Amino acid sequence: MPSTPPIFSSYAAFSAFISSDTELSLYRTFHALSSRNLLYLQSSLLGLENRLKELDEEDLKGLNINNFFSAKCWETFSDRAKEHPREAERMELIMMIKKQIKEYHEALLLQSEVLKFSKPSKRVFRVFQGWFESEKPFVGYGNELLQQRDDFVALKPSPDQDFLARFLQDLGGRCLLGTRHTTSKEVKYYSSTLVSRLATIVTVLAASLVIEGAIVALYIVQNQHVRLGLIALFTSIFAASLAVMTDGRRTDIILATAACAAVLVVFVSQSSGVGPRTTS
Numbered sequence: 001m002p003s004t005p006p007i008f009s010s011y012a013a014f015s016a017f018i019s020s021d022t023e024l025s026l027y028r029t030f031h032a033l034s035s036r037n038l039l040y041l042q043s044s045l046l047g048l049e050n051r052l053k054e055l056d057e058e059d060l061k062g063l064n065i066n067n068f069f070s071a072k073c074w075e076t077f078s079d080r081a082k083e084h085p086r087e088a089e090r091m092e093l094i095m096m097i098k099k100q101i102k103e104y105h106e107a108l109l110l111q112s113e114v115l116k117f118s119k120p121s122k123r124v125f126r127v128f129q130g131w132f133e134s135e136k137p138f139v140g141y142g143n144e145l146l147q148q149r150d151d152f153v154a155l156k157p158s159p160d161q162d163f164l165a166r167f168l169q170d171l172g173g174r175c176l177l178g179t180r181h182t183t184s185k186e187v188k189y190y191s192s193t194l195v196s197r198l199a200t201i202v203t204v205l206a207a208s209l210v211i212e213g214a215i216v217a218l219y220i221v222q223n224q225h226v227r228l229g230l231i232a233l234f235t236s237i238f239a240a241s242l243a244v245m246t247d248g249r250r251t252d253i254i255l256a257t258a259a260c261a262a263v264l265v266v267f268v269s270q271s272s273g274v275g276p277r278t279t280s
Contacts, residue, residue: 009135017131023124025155028148029114038111041104048097055090117153124158125149164245165199203245210238214264219271227268235261 018024059067070077070087081091120128129146138145158165214234218227239257246253 009137011137013135014132014137017135022156023120023154023158024128026120026125026128026152027155028145028151029117029153031114031151034107034111034114038104038107041100041107045097045100045104048093048100052090052093052097055086055093114153117155118157119150120152120154121158124154125152164202165195165247168195168198168202199245203241206241206245207238210234210241211260211263214238215267218264218268231261231264231268234264 018026059071066080070080077087078091081087132146136143211234214230217230217234221227221230235257238260239253242253242256
């Protein structure tokens, strides 16, 4: 028996939508609140640190045998803290520092991990935003979820971030075969593997066409000065196509461009012969 779709959007519908595709796992980091929390913890620790310094300075001014051993022996200090108000205050202060510095360091580590998350792509956020605004799953403050666009992170961002892959992903929503979401027909699912293969095919074809076009042009043109200009032109086109259509590192693009230029130079040298031409 087929499941009945919900008659209204809610937390259940929104969670079902998010779980329908891992790319839709977008959440706010509340970066401003996290930063404010760190500042509060930091200020609190500054106050505790300052009070501990004051106690240390007071001990130096009124140094006696009890203060001396309390400063050097934890057991002595711990025993005196049970009976003497001054040591008791210091012990309470130390326990507060121990607790708050642990909380502060944990908050720092968590914040550093959160900052490593990637921002969602424009395509994914557009789908996310379109569903949220059309279905309106929340009321109250929850309805203001999307007001901080830059505060969202993607738990699993799209693997392909180059221009060609993004273009094909945008095009896929209109041209590729896929399935529609059960509640929102504006959302379409299609194979990411297919998009990746299409990007690979287009990239390989474009690179090969640039090299083939260069060879044909260099074969037709015999003027050496023009040939040098064509080598520079087609090498630049080859490098630009790699930069646009792949997410390769700069060193990889430079090496591939150098290899392309070397192939064209070898072709020119072999087709024109070595040394000056002579006529009889």
